[in-house]
Amino acid sequence: MFGKQKNHWFRIILGLSFVLLFVAGCNSEDANQEEDNGENAEIVFWHYLNDRHELLKGFAEDFETETGTKVDVQLFGGDGFKQKIIAAAQTDSLPDLMTYSGGAGDLAQLVETDSVLELSSELGDLFNKFPDTLVKTFSFAEGNPHKVTKYGTYAVPMDANNMQFIYNTDLFAEAGISEAPKTWDEFIEAIDKLNEAGITPFATGMGSWVIDPILNPYEFAYLGQEQLFKIKQGEEPIIGSDYIKVLELFEEMYEHDAFAEGIATMDLPAAEQMFVNGEVAMIFDGSWGIGVFNQMNPEFKNYDVFMPPVPSDAKYDIKITGGIGVPLVVSNDTEYKEETLEFVKYLVAKEQQQEYAEKSFNLPANLEAAQSEDGMSSALRNFSLGMEHVFESPGVYKNPNASTVLQKGIQLIVIGEATPEEVLEDLAAEIEKGE
Numbered sequence: 001m002f003g004k005q006k007n008h009w010f011r012i013i014l015g016l017s018f019v020l021l022f023v024a025g026c027n028s029e030d031a032n033q034e035e036d037n038g039e040n041a042e043i044v045f046w047h048y049l050n051d052r053h054e055l056l057k058g059f060a061e062d063f064e065t066e067t068g069t070k071v072d073v074q075l076f077g078g079d080g081f082k083q084k085i086i087a088a089a090q091t092d093s094l095p096d097l098m099t100y101s102g103g104a105g106d107l108a109q110l111v112e113t114d115s116v117l118e119l120s121s122e123l124g125d126l127f128n129k130f131p132d133t134l135v136k137t138f139s140f141a142e143g144n145p146h147k148v149t150k151y152g153t154y155a156v157p158m159d160a161n162n163m164q165f166i167y168n169t170d171l172f173a174e175a176g177i178s179e180a181p182k183t184w185d186e187f188i189e190a191i192d193k194l195n196e197a198g199i200t201p202f203a204t205g206m207g208s209w210v211i212d213p214i215l216n217p218y219e220f221a222y223l224g225q226e227q228l229f230k231i232k233q234g235e236e237p238i239i240g241s242d243y244i245k246v247l248e249l250f251e252e253m254y255e256h257d258a259f260a261e262g263i264a265t266m267d268l269p270a271a272e273q274m275f276v277n278g279e280v281a282m283i284f285d286g287s288w289g290i291g292v293f294n295q296m297n298p299e300f301k302n303y304d305v306f307m308p309p310v311p312s313d314a315k316y317d318i319k320i321t322g323g324i325g326v327p328l329v330v331s332n333d334t335e336y337k338e339e340t341l342e343f344v345k346y347l348v349a350k351e352q353q354q355e356y357a358e359k360s361f362n363l364p365a366n367l368e369a370a371q372s373e374d375g376m377s378s379a380l381r382n383f384s385l386g387m388e389h390v391f392e393s394p395g396v397y398k399n400p401n402a403s404t405v406l407q408k409g410i411q412l413i414v415i416g417e418a419t420p421e422e423v424l425e426d427l428a429a430e431i432e433k434g435e
Contacts, residue, residue, distance in 0.1 A: 041336045042070040043343060044095035048081040049326065051291070052360050059356075063346050069339045082106065089115040094331040096340045100155060104138055107329070108146035111154055117330040118152035122341055129348065129366045130157050133390045137324050155327035156344050157365035159356065161287045162322025162386045163213045165309075166379065170302045171199050171281040180306035184249070187309040191258045194281050202253070203260035203275065204284040205268030206414055211407045213321035214284045214308075216394045218246045221314035229395040231431070232402075238428045242315070247420035249311065250413045264411040276300050287383040288325075291361035305382035307389065322390035325362055363387065399434025402427060 047056060053075045060071035074095070076084055082101040088094045089110050100107060110116045120127060120139075127135050138155035140148035167180060172190070175197040181187040194201040204210050219228050222242040230236040231243065253259065260266070260280050268285065269292075275283040276296045283289070293300055308318050328347065334340050346352060353369035356362065357376050363384045364370050370384035397403050409423030 041068075041339045042072060043097060043334070043336050043340050044072045044074065045097045045343070046074050046076060046081075046085075046095045047099040047326075048075070048077055048101055049099065050075065050077040052356075052362075055356065055359050059347060059352060060343075063343055066346075067339070067342065069336070069343065071343055085110075089113065092333060094333065096331055096334040096336055097343065098329050098331070099158070100138075100327045100329045104140075105146050107138055107154055107327075108140065108144075108148045110329075111140065111148050111150050114150075114332055116154050117332045117334070117337070118150065118154060119156060119330065120153040122337075123156065123345070126156070126345060126348070127153065129368060131160075131365075131367065131387050131390065133322070133392050134160055134324050134365055134387070136392060138327055138329075155324070155329050156348060157324045157326075158328050158347055159325040159360075159362040160322065160365045160384075160387050161325045161363055162320050162383060162390055163210075163284065163286045164320060164383060164386055165282055165306050166275070166285055166289060166303055167282045167306065168275070168278060168280075168303050171278065175199055175281070180304065181309045182306070184309045184311040188252065188256055191253070191256045195257050200260050200280045201258045202282045202284075203263065203266060203271040203280040205266055205271055206259075206263050206411060207265035208267045210268055210284065211410055212394070212403070213286075215246065215406075215410065216391065217308040217318045217320050218249055218311070218314075219243070219394065220319040220391060221311060221316050222246055224316045225319075225391070225395075232395045232397045234398050234431050234434055238431060239424065244420055244424055245311070245313065247410070247413060247423055250410055251420050254414050254416055259414055264415045272296070275303075287322075287363050287380070287386075288361075290377075290379060290383070294361055301377070303379055305379045305386075307386060318389060319391035320386055320389050321394075322387060324365070357384070397431065397434065399430055402430040402434065405430040 045056070045060065049056065053073070057073045060073045064070050085094070085098060085101070094115060107116070134157040135153060139153040140146065140151050142151060171194070175193045177190050177193055181190050191201045204214065222245050223231065227236060227241065231238045231241060260274060271280070271283050272285065272289060272292050273296065274280045276293050293303070308320065310318055328344055330340055330344065348366050350366055350368045350372070353364035353366040354372060354375035357364045357369065357380055361380065363380065370381070370387060373381065376384065406423070406427050409418055409426060412418035413420065413423060
């Protein structure tokens, strides 16, 4: 009798145990489901932007308030960030999200090792918010020069940059110039008026890499992309083309006394300091220059921006240098893909992009934010509008030394020590060496 009762209670206890285990399992599954829904998710975001760390942390906190997803924003400043990303990819320890430091060729290596997530299939219409030139920067299609076989788009642009003319509005007014020049004739007229008022018209880094970006808009304007590419590859002769007109623009500036003293050897930081000090009325600079000016003198605000002025005999539209400033890349191994992608969309939404531009002095990548008049200075907005005129590539010379010959030639033109014809002949001879 006792044995039967014992067996009876044993069966009851055993049954209760199964019930408890089942309930515990359900609770565990519910907890995991909550985590999958983002309520307990924590994504890790690496970046190298020393000047924007607090701003990004603020965005992360706001995102957590809205969604419940925590974002651990980690700063790794310095020159070693790209190497850190590569090392993390090799050990399968990439963060969920990262700003990428490097070009398309660098990212291609991570694409081929399946380290980063293809984003066009995940984010779809989001890419319509950005200029095509930005989206294409880290996109790989068939026949791409990096030989990537996993086609797609692997980065979202968080900000952008380009190069245009910046002018001191007070000095323009002092010289009787009421608005920024739109044509080349108006530009030369402004130079003359500034000189008459005793104001040095122009400075930029003509002794450095800046020569190419100031040259490119006029190469495109006179030759167009197709002919420019062919000339640089030696497929068409440069002698007899309209390239001479590009060089003549710099000669005309010299003849009208446009340049600050020492222009041929001047670097960009020196020109920026002159501009901030009110020593010159115009500078050719990148959109990042706004942040530089603010660091040099936070009170200096009396400036605005204009596109490279168009020559009356130009055959094509002006195109300017520009591209992605900071790309966002997602790890292919993230455990929180949905939450990470939501944070990416949050960072590049119009409201956040406007705040980012206003506080960091960097251009929004989002066209809606760029075209809005809210939250940005006139200079920042005009730089932003310029993103619609950015070229994909100016092409490269088959003989790299040709670029060096051209730069040296322009440096001589702007100080009156060479003619456009002489420089063109030297350039043509150097191009032929690469054939």
